[in-house]
Amino acid sequence: MKIVVLVKHVPDAQFDRHLNGEGNTADRDESILSELDEYALEAALQLAEARGGSKAGNQVIALSMGPAGAVNAVKKSLQMGATEGVHLTDDALAGSDAAATSLALAAAVRHLGGVDLVLTGMASTDGETSLVPAQLAERLGLPQVTFASSLEVDGGRLTARRDADTSSETVEAPLPAVVSVTDQINEPRYPNFKGIIAAKRKSITTLSLADIGVDPAQVGFAGSWTTVTSAEERPPRTAGTIITDEGDAGIKLVDFLAAQKLL
Amino acid sequence: MTKVLVFIDNPGASLKKSSLELLTLARSLGESTVAINGDLSDDVAATFAEYGVGTVLHPSANDLGDFLVAPKAAYLAAAAETTGAGIVLVDNSPEGKEIAARLGIRLNAGVITDVVAVDPDGTAHKSVLAGSYNTACKATTAVSVLTLKANNVAPEPASAPSTPETATVEVPAVANAARITAREQKVASGRPDLTDARIVVAGGRGMDGDFGPVEELADALGAAVGASRAATDAGWISHDAQVGQTGKTVSPQLYISAGISGAIQQKAGMQTSKVIVAVNKDAESPVFEIADFGIIGDVFDVLPQAAAEIKKRKG
Numbered sequence: 115m116k117i118v119v120l121v122k123h124v125p126d127a128q129f130d131r132h133l134n135g136e137g138n139t140a141d142r143d144e145s146i147l148s149e150l151d152e153y154a155l156e157a158a159l160q161l162a163e164a165r166g167g168s169k170a171g172n173q174v175i176a177l178s179m180g181p182a183g184a185v186n187a188v189k190k191s192l193q194m195g196a197t198e199g200v201h202l203t204d205d206a207l208a209g210s211d212a213a214a215t216s217l218a219l220a221a222a223v224r225h226l227g228g229v230d231l232v233l234t235g236m237a238s239t240d241g242e243t244s245l246v247p248a249q250l251a252e253r254l255g256l257p258q259v260t261f262a263s264s265l266e267v268d269g270g271r272l273t274a275r276r277d278a279d280t281s282s283e284t285v286e287a288p289l290p291a292v293v294s295v296t297d298q299i300n301e302p303r304y305p306n307f308k309g310i311i312a313a314k315r316k317s318i319t320t321l322s323l324a325d326i327g328v329d330p331a332q333v334g335f336a337g338s339w340t341t342v343t344s345a346e347e348r349p350p351r352t353a354g355t356i357i358t359d360e361g362d363a364g365i366k367l368v369d370f371l372a373a374q375k376l377l
Numbered sequence: 378m379t380k381v382l383v384f385i386d387n388p389g390a391s392l393k394k395s396s397l398e399l400l401t402l403a404r405s406l407g408e409s410t411v412a413i414n415g416d417l418s419d420d421v422a423a424t425f426a427e428y429g430v431g432t433v434l435h436p437s438a439n440d441l442g443d444f445l446v447a448p449k450a451a452y453l454a455a456a457a458e459t460t461g462a463g464i465v466l467v468d469n470s471p472e473g474k475e476i477a478a479r480l481g482i483r484l485n486a487g488v489i490t491d492v493v494a495v496d497p498d499g500t501a502h503k504s505v506l507a508g509s510y511n512t513a514c515k516a517t518t519a520v521s522v523l524t525l526k527a528n529n530v531a532p533e534p535a536s537a538p539s540t541p542e543t544a545t546v547e548v549p550a551v552a553n554a555a556r557i558t559a560r561e562q563k564v565a566s567g568r569p570d571l572t573d574a575r576i577v578v579a580g581g582r583g584m585d586g587d588f589g590p591v592e593e594l595a596d597a598l599g600a601a602v603g604a605s606r607a608a609t610d611a612g613w614i615s616h617d618a619q620v621g622q623t624g625k626t627v628s629p630q631l632y633i634s635a636g637i638s639g640a641i642q643q644k645a646g647m648q649t650s651k652v653i654v655a656v657n658k659d660a661e662s663p664v665f666e667i668a669d670f671g672i673i674g675d676v677f678d679v680l681p682q683a684a685a686e687i688k689k690r691k692g
């Protein structure tokens with residue numbers, strides 16, 4: 115199987131995150147591999163391992179689109195066990211919205227050729243829109259299964275489970291397909307010493323827009339279909355009253371709710 | 378006048394509050410058409426008239442619900458093209474966002490999710506980075522697709538009712554869509570829906586396997602029940618109740634956090650709540666940094682006492 119996993123380099127949510135790049139884009143100084151993409155990578159590794167791993171010709175290709183630093187998301191994926199890395203990078207990509215991102219990623223997936231499955235996380239932890247997997251599927255003309263909490267592949271078909279609000283669903287689709295997975299699907303592995311050493315020998319291919327045949331005008335700020343016209347930082351929430359229970363905190367809580375007209 | 382298309386999937390016997398919010402917003406932006414999927418009951422048809430809807434569209438196929446989103450997006454794209462819609466409004470559920478995503482590609486239209494308000498010129502407002510920024514965004518394309526978060530528009534019928542026309546939209550064939558082969562209905566709790574509840578009482582690992590006190594307080598307040606991932610992972614409560622980065626985002630008038638530490642991924646789902654109350658026995662818990670009213674105490678003492686007091690006061 116040839117599986118492409120989309121891995122995004124995102125600002126670390128453990129630190130304060132800021133919009134201060136050009137056109138109100140996120141500051142990417144303290145960035146990491148999006149933790150939600152680790153679940154997609156783990157799912158890909160498990161599918162490949164169940165089929166005899168790389169020796170049996172299974173490929174797990176970690177693909178990241180982003181500035182120079184984004185190669186770190188690819189490196190971490192290789193340490194976890196991806197067989198190859200691809201870094202799509204081009205100055206013209208800066209400021210791409212979901213539509214432009216999906217256009218570039220679709221071209222990169224086509225460029226790789228013969229892909230059976232594209233796996234992604236359920237959302238990026240920076241943009242948080244969940245738009246890219248569905249848009250990628252629409253652009254590639256592929257079936258899409260989003261928010262999969264389990265995934266099996268048998269021959270040319272996949273079966274997944276997903277949790278909707280009022281029901282749980284089992285879905286089936288033919289391959290190739292685009293699948294986004296939730297954090298319920300598995301427990302991502304940590305890169306171990308062997309993985310870290312092995313990663314150093316794996317290749318990372320760098321692709322530019324010219325390599326994948328995308329016109330720079332179709333991506334980045336120029337090619338995006340949405341624009342952020344203003345961004346204001348919300349004042350951080352400040353702590354309010356803190357009391358220690360002396361046997362009547364439940365009553366005091368109700369007094370507080372009454373005073374706030376919340377009863 | 379801008380033509381606004383609203384998508385309502387399976388309206389059921391009566392419209393949900395979030396659908397009424399879509400209709401109210403649509404009317405403030407222009408002339409509204411509704412595209413529904415599924416049966417149209419008399420009550421819902423009457424509500425469309427009350428909310429000033431001009432036209433109600435139906436799909437030519439009745440099996441759209443058997444597939445994941447792709448055919449619904451194809452239907453909606455056809456509906457938008459026939460009506461000449463400049464704005465398409467969809468709810469902000471995970472499925473709503475996916476339909477919007479595919480629709481955007483089909484219509485060459487910019488998509489903005491998590492919208493809380495829309496200006497008359499189509500500028501959409503939303504908060505990003507887990508609620509830490511308020512932003513204004515605009516689609517630069519002829520058509521914009523917006524997904525509206527529940528609880529941000531007060532539903533209001535039109536000043537004068539309309540007499541909606543009906544029409545059928547031909548659904549283009551979609552070759553490659555994932556098929557839903559089985560569906561297990563979940564048991565309804567009878568409590569308000571988490572995403573649009575006015576009050577949420579959420580419990581975490583501190584509940585130690587017993588969600589009774591959380592449910593009791595929620596019922597006294599008429600609230601929805603939420604949970605941290607630690608509590609849902611432990612199987613104490615269904616995964617649907619999870620609030621946070623990988624669960625639901627809630628923005629109620631009041632969020633009561635009980636036995637939850639307040640990890641960044643949990644805060645991401647609730648920090649835009651109007652009032653936050655936290656009960657935790659560890660004074661160092663990060664949740665106290667954002668609580669308007671914090672109680673350092675044991676959930677098994679504080680919650681039952683508060684529930685009893687509320688019942689007493691409400692008589």
Ligand SMILES: Cc1cc2nc3c(=O)[nH]c(=O)nc-3n(C[C@H](O)[C@H](O)[C@H](O)COP(=O)(O)OP(=O)(O)OC[C@H]3O[C@@H](n4cnc5c(N)ncnc54)[C@H](O)[C@@H]3O)c2cc1C
Pocket residue numbers: 149150297580581582583584604605606607608619620621622623624625635636637638639640641642643646656657658659662674675676677
């Ligand atoms: C990719 C990813 C996604 C995630 N998504 C989410 C998400 O969507 N939502 C989410 O919630 N988490 C999420 N998490 C998990 C998150 O990081 C925390 O682990 C989780 O929120 C902790 O839950 P908790 O606060 O209930 O448990 P803990 O951190 O264990 O805290 C329990 C708290 O209860 C208090 N306590 C214990 N007993 C009592 C008592 N008797 N009375 C009062 N207080 C008591 C303790 O002092 C403690 O502060 C995610 C993590 C990852 C890696």
